[in-house]
Ligand SMILES: [Zn+2]
């Protein structure tokens with residue numbers, strides 16, 4: 001591994017500790033529920049899920065799971081519900097799901113990350129990453145992509161670095 005790559009890994013660790021640098025515009029993710037997988041989509045603060053509970057309440061355990069994982073990098077679902085026992089059960093489930101990271105996988109997302117000098121756009125689609133920085137263009141990976149890999153862990157596939165020509 002060359003020294004420039006080591007520098008990028010160090011920077012990614014630093015970025016991942018400052019999640020307020022990261023902002024999601026859109027994503028599609030799958031959360032494995034107790035019985036079957038559910039598709040959650042997010043578009044500039046607007047959440048949807050294909051489960052039944054979502055249609056009655058505007059939120060569900062699957063959305064709450066992603067809210068827990070993504071924290072301040074997304075806008076929470078806009079809901080007006082009464083704290084009934086159904087909702088409390090979903091909150092408990094979301095806490096459990098968020099600890100079982102193998103339940104979650106991202107299909108695609110569009111996001112931005114505040115780098116040292118400027119903001120960079122990072123896209124992900126079915127395992128394929130892109131970033132608008134120059135390092136990514138030459139190496140296929142960069143500190144910005146690695147910061148998302150650290151945040152999302154097993155929910156995304158790892159970007160493949162382009163080897164330095166010998
Ligand atoms: Zn749901």
Ligand SMILES: [Zn+2]
Pocket residue numbers: 120131132133134135136141142143144145
């Ligand atoms: Zn980058």
